[in-house]
Amino acid sequence: MSETQTETQAETQTETQTATTAEREAALGGIGCDKRRKEDARFIRGQGNFVDDIKMPKMVFGDFVRSPHAHARIKSIDKEKALAVPGVIAVLTADDLRPLNLHWMPTLAGDRQAVLADEKVHFQNQEVAFVIAEDRYAASDGIQLVEVDYEELPVLIDPKKALDDDAPILREDVKDKDEVGQGPRRHPNHIFNWQSGDKDATDKAFDGAAVTVKEEMFYQRVHPSPLETCGCVASMDAVSGRLTLYGTFQAPHVVRTVVSLISGLAESNIRVVSPDVGGGFGNKVGPYPGYVCSVVGSIVLGRPVKWIESRIDNISTTAFARDYHMSCELAADKDGRITGLRANVLADHGAFNSHAQPMKWPAGFFNIVTGSYDIPTAHVTVDGVYTNKAPGGVAYRCSFRVTEAAYLIERMLDVLAQKLGIDKAEIRLRNFIKAEQFPYQSCLGWEYDSGDYTTALKQAMKAVGYEELRKEQAEKRARGELMGIGIATFTEIVGAGPSRNCDILGIKMFESCEIRVHPTGSAIARIGTKSTGQGHETTYAQIIASEIGIPSDLITVEEGDTDVGPYGLGTYGSRSTPVGAAAAARAGRKIRDKARKIAAHMLEVSESDLEWDVDRFTVKGVPDLSAAMKDIAMAAYSNLPEGLEHGLEVVDYYDPPNMTYPFGAYICVVDIDRHTGEISVRKFYALDDCGTRINPMIIEGQVHGGLTEAFAIAMGQEIVFDEIGNVLGASLLDYFLPTAVETPHWETDHTVTPSPHHPIGAKGVGESPNVGGVPAFSNAVVDAFAHLDVTHMPMPHTAWRVWQTCHDLGIDK
Amino acid sequence: MIPANFEYHRPGSVDEAVSLLTEHGEDGRVLAGGHSLIPMMKLRLAEPAHLIDLNGVEGLRSIAEVEGAIHIGAMTTQAEIIASDDLAARCPILREAAELIADPQVRACGTIGGNVANGDPGNDMPAVMMALDASFVLRGPGGERSLAAREFYEGPFETARDDDEILTALRIPARGAGQGQAYCKLKRKVGDYAIAAAAVVLTMDGGTCSQAAVALTNLGITPLYAEAASAALTGTAVDAAAIEAAVEAAVAITDPAADLHGPVVYRRRMAGVMTRRAIETARARATGG
Numbered sequence A: 001m002s003e004t005q006t007e008t009q010a011e012t013q014t015e016t017q018t019a020t021t022a023e024r025e026a027a028l029g030g031i032g033c034d035k036r037r038k039e040d041a042r043f044i045r046g047q048g049n050f051v052d053d054i055k056m057p058k059m060v061f062g063d064f065v066r067s068p069h070a071h072a073r074i075k076s077i078d079k080e081k082a083l084a085v086p087g088v089i090a091v092l093t094a095d096d097l098r099p100l101n102l103h104w105m106p107t108l109a110g111d112r113q114a115v116l117a118d119e120k121v122h123f124q125n126q127e128v129a130f131v132i133a134e135d136r137y138a139a140s141d142g143i144q145l146v147e148v149d150y151e152e153l154p155v156l157i158d159p160k161k162a163l164d165d166d167a168p169i170l171r172e173d174v175k176d177k178d179e180v181g182q183g184p185r186r187h188p189n190h191i192f193n194w195q196s197g198d199k200d201a202t203d204k205a206f207d208g209a210a211v212t213v214k215e216e217m218f219y220q221r222v223h224p225s226p227l228e229t230c231g232c233v234a235s236m237d238a239v240s241g242r243l244t245l246y247g248t249f250q251a252p253h254v255v256r257t258v259v260s261l262i263s264g265l266a267e268s269n270i271r272v273v274s275p276d277v278g279g280g281f282g283n284k285v286g287p288y289p290g291y292v293c294s295v296v297g298s299i300v301l302g303r304p305v306k307w308i309e310s311r312i313d314n315i316s317t318t319a320f321a322r323d324y325h326m327s328c329e330l331a332a333d334k335d336g337r338i339t340g341l342r343a344n345v346l347a348d349h350g351a352f353n354s355h356a357q358p359m360k361w362p363a364g365f366f367n368i369v370t371g372s373y374d375i376p377t378a379h380v381t382v383d384g385v386y387t388n389k390a391p392g393g394v395a396y397r398c399s400f401r402v403t404e405a406a407y408l409i410e411r412m413l414d415v416l417a418q419k420l421g422i423d424k425a426e427i428r429l430r431n432f433i434k435a436e437q438f439p440y441q442s443c444l445g446w447e448y449d450s451g452d453y454t455t456a457l458k459q460a461m462k463a464v465g466y467e468e469l470r471k472e473q474a475e476k477r478a479r480g481e482l483m484g485i486g487i488a489t490f491t492e493i494v495g496a497g498p499s500r501n502c503d504i505l506g507i508k509m510f511e512s513c514e515i516r517v518h519p520t521g522s523a524i525a526r527i528g529t530k531s532t533g534q535g536h537e538t539t540y541a542q543i544i545a546s547e548i549g550i551p552s553d554l555i556t557v558e559e560g561d562t563d564v565g566p567y568g569l570g571t572y573g574s575r576s577t578p579v580g581a582a583a584a585a586r587a588g589r590k591i592r593d594k595a596r597k598i599a600a601h602m603l604e605v606s607e608s609d610l611e612w613d614v615d616r617f618t619v620k621g622v623p624d625l626s627a628a629m630k631d632i633a634m635a636a637y638s639n640l641p642e643g644l645e646h647g648l649e650v651v652d653y654y655d656p657p658n659m660t661y662p663f664g665a666y667i668c669v670v671d672i673d674r675h676t677g678e679i680s681v682r683k684f685y686a687l688d689d690c691g692t693r694i695n696p697m698i699i700e701g702q703v704h705g706g707l708t709e710a711f712a713i714a715m716g717q718e719i720v721f722d723e724i725g726n727v728l729g730a731s732l733l734d735y736f737l738p739t740a741v742e743t744p745h746w747e748t749d750h751t752v753t754p755s756p757h758h759p760i761g762a763k764g765v766g767e768s769p770n771v772g773g774v775p776a777f778s779n780a781v782v783d784a785f786a787h788l789d790v791t792h793m794p795m796p797h798t799a800w801r802v803w804q805t806c807h808d809l810g811i812d813k
Numbered sequence B: 001m002i003p004a005n006f007e008y009h010r011p012g013s014v015d016e017a018v019s020l021l022t023e024h025g026e027d028g029r030v031l032a033g034g035h036s037l038i039p040m041m042k043l044r045l046a047e048p049a050h051l052i053d054l055n056g057v058e059g060l061r062s063i064a065e066v067e068g069a070i071h072i073g074a075m076t077t078q079a080e081i082i083a084s085d086d087l088a089a090r091c092p093i094l095r096e097a098a099e100l101i102a103d104p105q106v107r108a109c110g111t112i113g114g115n116v117a118n119g120d121p122g123n124d125m126p127a128v129m130m131a132l133d134a135s136f137v138l139r140g141p142g143g144e145r146s147l148a149a150r151e152f153y154e155g156p157f158e159t160a161r162d163d164d165e166i167l168t169a170l171r172i173p174a175r176g177a178g179q180g181q182a183y184c185k186l187k188r189k190v191g192d193y194a195i196a197a198a199a200v201v202l203t204m205d206g207g208t209c210s211q212a213a214v215a216l217t218n219l220g221i222t223p224l225y226a227e228a229a230s231a232a233l234t235g236t237a238v239d240a241a242a243i244e245a246a247v248e249a250a251v252a253i254t255d256p257a258a259d260l261h262g263p264v265v266y267r268r269r270m271a272g273v274m275t276r277r278a279i280e281t282a283r284a285r286a287t288g289g
């Protein structure tokens, strides 16, 4: 034994004597700890580094000339006056990109999207020309002066008319193709038909049913509203031939691959960096024309090009969400036990099929539509169509169409309950998948990992005093007052995804983590995901701390730089915890495996004599003899057993065996002013079960944010078009972003049902509140009118729509 | 979202400002708090070639009592209106309405003069000034004149102010005994303009309404003084029948446009609901309720 070793051991032993296990655990700040977020120190001081903070020498600015029409042929484009504006350097059009074959780009859904309008524009505000200038002012002056001559064409706005024989054909570029990336299609405006389930068995269930109910529901087109809009800085180094692309990317590694595929640059010559990103919510997953034009501009000019969306650009052009016209039927026995479900959806995808989901899933995971209920048979069809609207169809704070599915089934449960005169909590209790049925195989093909829905709902009912609320409601109804109680007991499906069924451009949806432990006992971890505000720097550090026994404060987490971190598929669909955190935990375990070897060498015992104890290995039966992780780290660089490589670093690529299925029980109470239609949310109680809870404070923050967005969607958000395709209300003057004043008070609660297949049992929570929140609000609003035989009211529940219901019922006076 | 080029001027006195306005004619535009004008410039809906900033002009920021009347300098901010306890005691509707305008950031810059001079039917203060029977003091190259708020509004963003005149002050008559005031505004969220709003000022004299004024926000192409509604209350006990008549008369003069907050029929109905609530509140306040 060398001298240093003896010393270290002596130190370690004194430490052990003074610190109890509990104290050492607390010092780690690991899993379960309510740590404050590391990243907030810079955010609350205004010291973040967002893409628009990036300034580079000789940087120029790009901005788009956009189409005033929703559907028109471009007869000519005259750049001359724009080029005469002092400071304007270049004006790019589709004709300039054509020789590079960059006037179109592939979408993540197998379709293609115009980078700059090629002969035709397909939606209002579509990108027509890209003006590059010395500063933003000159670019803005330049775009006013590009003269575009349009010939207007008939406009298709109503998706229900898209497949008519006499519908105008929108996508002439693909009109003769039998498919546009997602299976056979039957009309030039048709994109795909997707089905799930057993049609015959479902028909049979309906034929023999004691009761059936049917409802048409439209989940309106909405737009994610990150505080920061999309943008990028592209910088081509003419000498090295290397392109650096900074941008607001939720999936930087995928962006690198896409840029390589469409530009022909070697991936090794591309560095993609997502700096701090101010919210994503699905809006920042896919590629946009602004990125391509900035890259081309930088290659052509040899200068960095910055492009930053305005708020109007963001709301009216980059990816929207939802826009599902749904029709649903339930069959049930006389006690309300559901025996079959049928759902048909018409999906409005806008002008290009640019949704961002795993590629085999044109309607995302919509077939999670049987929800938390043990429904024996179901059949679902989804048809996607083109219209003259902006493209998209992304998962706005949800996992790929789960929000639409959860909204549908949660509303339908209420419709069925009303039809049968059964209480809305009771109908859920009767239909829940029981705790003992997990892992549960749904009739539409999913294997739910774990859950206990009955316990969750009963806990929720007790917490809000459900029986008393119903009593109060009955009294109020007798007095002519409107009070509603809404329940949502939803199940999410997150963590895309297993390689057998989830890929993007053929790349499987794994996640990765690299950990390097430094000699003096701190570490750096790099993960392939990208936080857009979720607090990854804190959460991942906590997980790794618990796995490797180094305090989370001493673990730096880095994401977003493709030159630095391992390849990963990014952050969306609540996948960071189910997939990224699993990679982090497993990488930690690999570190521990090597550390064990080193500890055995240090303590001169065999590996099997050692046991892990919070932050050290201890010799079994001799608790005083131990090697702390801090000392093992130094030994990894200074004192190794023969045959072991120096260093303490690993990388793990994690392919999840299954999705995870977080769930919740939400109860919302509203009072409605029947004279104005205003809704006041008196109470909102949210119980979430996301399995193992890594940082309860961060979870609570995620739930608050998700519920606030759910409130926004249910009560006011909607992208509206007039009949000629003008997008109305594409600014925050009209588009509803609630402030702290309108936002209800949130009561949060939880149960813990760990995921059996996840390394630490965690499930992901960022999106649950949005998924479950929307139907909870909607159910509460409709419930206020349930005694007047109202079964459904369209979202968003703005004052005038609610007033309209009151007015139609004659109760507004 | 970037304004077109303009030249910036910062006069130190009203006279200097007036002569700049006279010099630049239609191309000149006064800048007060900027919270209506600058958003329009960013959207290039307004492209003034000369911006004449009043923030350096002396003597336009004040709240004073002159022989019982209240004189407010045009550059007094909405936040200052809210902060003044004296004003809230003398004329409580000003604080009540100002608190319903925009948000604290906007109110910290936005001025009362800008709010009434703007000519946007969505601004809240014009209806309040009409209900209070306030007058506006204007200074131009030919000197000073005073115009009644009720005569000031001519069309959307069109007022009786001449292009070369500056609004320097607002004058509000003294509040007599038994006067109750109320402003009721229906809006979706903080920062939103009214779906419908009503200002009511009425005086109760031994159970009878001796004087009443009703005015409406965002329910037509200009702010609306509801003369018939006001008359329907005067001389009554402001009982259910009188209120019903006033509400009907108020609704009758509304002509709002449909927007994302609702169709015309909804906004007109809400004009009625807001008018009713404002009358009931003003009456209760007038009688010490």
Ligand SMILES: Cc1cc2nc3c(=O)[nH]c(=O)nc-3n(C[C@H](O)[C@H](O)[C@H](O)COP(=O)(O)OP(=O)(O)OC[C@H]3O[C@@H](n4cnc5c(N)ncnc54)[C@H](O)[C@@H]3O)c2cc1C
Residues within 6 Å of the ligand: B029, B030, B031, B032, B033, B034, B035, B036, B037, B038, B039, B054, B074, B075, B100, B101, B102, B103, B106, B109, B110, B111, B112, B113, B114, B115, B117, B118, B122, B123, B124, B125, B165, B166, B167, B168, B191, B192, B193, B194
């Ligand atoms: C998010 C947001 C929400 C808002 N919500 C509301 C609301 O709910 N209710 C409401 O009433 N307002 C609202 N506003 C507008 C706000 O109150 C403005 O501050 C106000 O309308 C204009 O005052 P200003 O001092 O900012 O004037 P500016 O914007 O500087 O000027 C407005 C116009 O008046 C002219 N002008 C200004 N002062 C004078 C003067 N002394 N003499 C002659 N002409 C003059 C200017 O030339 C310009 O044409 C909102 C604004 C924002 C940004």
